[in-house]
Amino acid sequence: MSCTGVHSWCGPCAVRAHRNLPFHKVQRWNGTHYEPTSLMELGFLWHIGHGGDPCPQIWLDPDPDESSQFQMTIMHTEGIFSHEVSVCNCPGSDSSDWHLDLLRQILCPASISKPKTAFTFDVLDHFLTDALECKTSAMSFYQKLKRFTNNAFPERVPVECHFPVAWLMFIFSFLCMLG
Numbered sequence: 001m002s003c004t005g006v007h008s009w010c011g012p013c014a015v016r017a018h019r020n021l022p023f024h025k026v027q028r029w030n031g032t033h034y035e036p037t038s039l040m041e042l043g044f045l046w047h048i049g050h051g052g053d054p055c056p057q058i059w060l061d062p063d064p065d066e067s068s069q070f071q072m073t074i075m076h077t078e079g080i081f082s083h084e085v086s087v088c089n090c091p092g093s094d095s096s097d098w099h100l101d102l103l104r105q106i107l108c109p110a111s112i113s114k115p116k117t118a119f120t121f122d123v124l125d126h127f128l129t130d131a132l133e134c135k136t137s138a139m140s141f142y143q144k145l146k147r148f149t150n151n152a153f154p155e156r157v158p159v160e161c162h163f164p165v166a167w168l169m170f171i172f173s174f175l176c177m178l179g
Helices: 011-017 095-104 121-134 138-149 163-178
Strands: 026-029 034-037 045-047 069-076 079-086 107-109 117-120
Touching (some): 095 107, 107 121, 121 138
Parallel strands (some): 045 079
Antiparallel strands (some): 026 034, 069 079, 107 117
């Protein structure tokens, strides 16, 4: 649980409270004890673009194009998260520009065309420091993120990515050297 204090919210209230905190870990009461859950399981939909608000086009077209709403895996310093993401569907918007919307959200997409994986700049900074100071490989850092996600059973983290992690870390290191 990432929030401080005592919070007992229903699912919709927890989602609303975390509108701008998509990387908080949450728990749900199952009747006998609290168990880990995800914001996505509680119905969280992360609106990319329009300042975090839903695309105005959705009110005109209540059945949005499937390609404007999709599941994305995001690597963050707190672990690996899956989020349902909604991108701008306004007339004139181009799905080939989604990577720019992600960059505006301080997310580095693993690919430019229709990315399904992204990295926060915080996690890239952490990797760079670990790689330079501790000689941590991209795969070891990824294993660490899996432990942060599920320390008891890291093999249950439902994502496997080998090439994008190493490749993106290389690109980020190179960009840091330039700037």
